[in-house]
Amino acid sequence: MIRNYTLAQIAEANTPEKAWIVIHGRVYNVSSYLDDHPGGRDVLLELAGSDATSDFDFVGHSKSAAKAMAEFQVGAVAGYTAAPERASRQQVIVSATEPQKLGSAVTPFFQNSTVRALVVLVLLSAAALCCGLRTTYHLSEQLNGPFSLQSVSVNLVMLLLLSGGALVFGMRSYWHSLFHYRGVFEYPPHYIFP
C-alpha cells in the first residue's frame, strides 16, 4: 500500500536524519543512503524536501540505479503531475503509484541483454559453421579432395563471412557505447548494451 504525501509534508523532510526527495512522483527517504550514494551525500541533502526529478534525469542514472531506488521509496506525491519528459533521455520509471518490486536489482540471466546477444551470436555461428562444413564437404567431394585449392578457398570464404559477422556485431556494440548517451553531462559510469 503506497502512502500519499503532500508537497508541504515533503518540504519538511530536509535534514540528514529525514531526507526525502521526489523523483517522478515517488517519495524516497534517502537518509540511510547518503554515505553510499556514488554521487555524494551533498547533492542528495541539497535536494532533500524537494522534487529532484529533473536533476536525477539530467545526471543520466543507469537502470540499475533506478531499480536500487525501490528500497528507499516511502510513498508517492498526492496529485502528482509529471514534469515534461526530457527529449534526450529515456523515461525509466513508468507510474508513480504502482509499487516497484523489491530485490529486483539483479537482472535474471536471460533478461540480461548482453547474455541474450551472446547466445544469439553463438547459435548463429554454430548454424553458419554447420552449413559451411556441410557445403565444404560436398564441394570438396566434387572438387579435388579436401585440401585442393578450391576447397581451401571455400573454407577461407566461410571464415571471412563468420569473422565479418562478429566484427559487425562488435562494432555495433562499440558504436552504441560511444553514442547512446549524448552530451558530457550524461556520460554514465557504466554502459547499458542493447
Ligand code: HEM
Ligand atoms: C534514491 C535516489 C538515488 C539513487 C538510488 C541514486 C543512485 C545512484 C547510483 C547507483 C549512481 C552510480 C551511477 C549509476 O549507476 O547511475 C549514482 C550516481 C550519481 N548520482 Fe545518484 N541516485 C539518487 C538520486 C540522485 C539525485 C537526486 C541526484 C541529483 C542530481 C543524483 C546525482 C548523482 C550524481 C552526480 C552521480 C555521479 C555520477 C558520476 O559520478 O558519473 N543522484 N546515483
